[in-house]
Amino acid sequence: MQHAINLAQQAQGSTSPNPAVGAVVVKDGNVVGRGHTLPPGGHHAEIVALQEAGDAARDATLYTTLEPCCVQGRTPPCTGAIIAAEIRSVHLAAIDPNPQVSGKGCVELEAAGIQVSVGEESQAGRELCEAFAKHIITKLPFVTTKYAMSMDGKIATHWGDSKWVTGAEARSFVQQMRRNSDAVLVGVNTVMADDPQLTARDDDDSPLPRQPLRVILDSQARTPPRSRMLEEPGDTVIVVLDGAPQQRVTALSGAGAEVLKVGASLEGRVDLPEVLAELGRRDVVSLLVEAGGTLQGSLFDAGLVDKVYAFIAPVIVGGAEAASPVEGSGVARMADAWRLDRVRVQQVGDDWLMVGYPRGVS
Numbered sequence: 001m002q003h004a005i006n007l008a009q010q011a012q013g014s015t016s017p018n019p020a021v022g023a024v025v026v027k028d029g030n031v032v033g034r035g036h037t038l039p040p041g042g043h044h045a046e047i048v049a050l051q052e053a054g055d056a057a058r059d060a061t062l063y064t065t066l067e068p069c070c071v072q073g074r075t076p077p078c079t080g081a082i083i084a085a086e087i088r089s090v091h092l093a094a095i096d097p098n099p100q101v102s103g104k105g106c107v108e109l110e111a112a113g114i115q116v117s118v119g120e121e122s123q124a125g126r127e128l129c130e131a132f133a134k135h136i137i138t139k140l141p142f143v144t145t146k147y148a149m150s151m152d153g154k155i156a157t158h159w160g161d162s163k164w165v166t167g168a169e170a171r172s173f174v175q176q177m178r179r180n181s182d183a184v185l186v187g188v189n190t191v192m193a194d195d196p197q198l199t200a201r202d203d204d205d206s207p208l209p210r211q212p213l214r215v216i217l218d219s220q221a222r223t224p225p226r227s228r229m230l231e232e233p234g235d236t237v238i239v240v241l242d243g244a245p246q247q248r249v250t251a252l253s254g255a256g257a258e259v260l261k262v263g264a265s266l267e268g269r270v271d272l273p274e275v276l277a278e279l280g281r282r283d284v285v286s287l288l289v290e291a292g293g294t295l296q297g298s299l300f301d302a303g304l305v306d307k308v309y310a311f312i313a314p315v316i317v318g319g320a321e322a323a324s325p326v327e328g329s330g331v332a333r334m335a336d337a338w339r340l341d342r343v344r345v346q347q348v349g350d351d352w353l354m355v356g357y358p359r360g361v362s
Helices: 002-011 045-057 078-084 104-111 122-128 130-138 168-179 188-194 246-254 272-281 293-301
Strands: 022-027 030-036 061-066 089-094 115-118 142-150 183-187 213-217 236-241 258-262 286-289 307-313 340-348 351-358
Touching: 002 022, 002 030, 002 045, 002 061, 002 122, 022 045, 030 045, 045 061, 045 078, 061 122, 078 104, 089 122, 104 115, 122 130, 130 142, 142 168, 142 293, 168 307, 168 340, 168 351, 183 188, 183 293, 188 213, 188 293, 213 272, 246 258, 258 272, 286 293
Parallel strands: 061 089, 089 115, 142 286, 142 307, 183 213, 183 286, 213 236, 236 258
Antiparallel strands: 022 030, 022 061, 307 351, 340 351
């Protein structure tokens, strides 16, 4: 199953709106077939693995990170192919959260005389499909926030210098997060301060062929038309208010950005739920937020954060005016603070990474 999980991780970022799945066919202790989900319209992981196994799939065992589908989509259901291949047993890490499938794939396989075992490496299996699980039910993207801060909770000095809070290993980790995401979201303040590229890059710092969608929240269309990200491969959507200055809007469109007009929130900023709904309609399943404290705070205040990645560097910055990673309104009582569940901590180079889910998020 760990082999299947590794295969699924290789497919992350390229399969939306389908989940990234890995599958391995084992016969007499030997791997005879393996595969992961191909881009939309291509085969699912189980089909790729069965095709590689060929006749060796008969009486073999199939390991897959997600329950095989049993409904017709862009491709035929995987359960039919598994039954036709005469697989003896199927081990799966997680049940498919899609209500059209959930549990029904297992029932179909068992009805054909195939032994089904559920739950091996279940935590890893659920994490692989957590974004798909939210999107398939709510049609909204799974929102992951990422920030890097010093041990005293600063993301920049009081002069605004933020390069670099963390080391090279942590920044490489973030590149992998971008590769695994459908879209990256920042606010205009980040664009104005850092002029980021917001691209997924390889170890040689070259942009990859597939880029996540860049989404900029910019109420008044203040993004400079000569921003570096507009010269990078991939698409950029700049979200502005309906009343944003038309001259600026025209300039951004001319620079290659798509300008999306939305309504205003009560605070006069772009309406975050409306933005997330639009991204969901565009099949953005996983959304990575790399914003500053203002936007991060707004997302937390609105209860829109599904997962948190906090990098903590072993440095002290100090300064009463130095920026913090999460601003917004915040809470009045410590008892009301957002608590994280399922927390894990790992070392990344000289830095530490804490990952968790705001309490109440499934």
